[in-house]
Amino acid sequence: MKNMRIEISxxxxxxxxxxxGVLxxxxxxxxxxxxLTDLALPVVSAVIVPGMRDGGQPEITLVVxxxxxxxxxxxxLGEFKEACGWVELQALSQSVGSGSMASVELFQPLENRRLCVNVREV
Structure with missing residues (x-):
């Protein structure tokens, strides 16, 4: 029993x-x-923030x-990358229901941070 306790601990x-690490x-x-939310809200339909990709990577969705x-x-998104020092690592597109979604994985090299930004058409 004692070994079991240690293992659980x-x-x-x-x-x-x-x-x-995720937090x-x-x-x-x-x-x-x-x-990004403050920049995007005047020009898009909605911004959805509480997203998380596999591995706990933060994700934000701009709904257009x-x-x-x-x-x-x-x-x-271009203004945001320039202002905050983010660079684009990878871009993906996919069909989602009746619309489409493009995802861009961003990297902030000075602080080794990652963020995924989705642009989803409804």
Whole structure:
């Protein structure tokens, strides 16, 4: 029984460490997510913040309605990257229901942070 307790304790500590890592990644990018939200809200239909990709990577979704809003969302994303020092690592596109979604994985090299930004058409 004593060995079982130690094992549970060790697993609990590992789980807490993983959770702490996820929370730290979110805290690290929260200010930049606020900047992107403030830039995007005047030109898109909605901003959905509480997203998380596999591994706990923070994710934000800009919801657009039509080509004009989509173009504005991409302009805002360019302004955001320039203002906050983010670079684009990878871009993906996919069909989602009746619309489409493009995902851009961003990297902030000075602080080794990652953020996924989705532009979703409804």
């Amino acid at each position: 060790v697993e609990y500590q590992k789980a807490c460490a993983r959770l702490d 730290m990644r979110w805290i690290a990018v929260s200010q930049d997510m606020q900047v 309605d039509g080509r004009e809003q989509e173009a504005a969302a991409w302009r805002v």
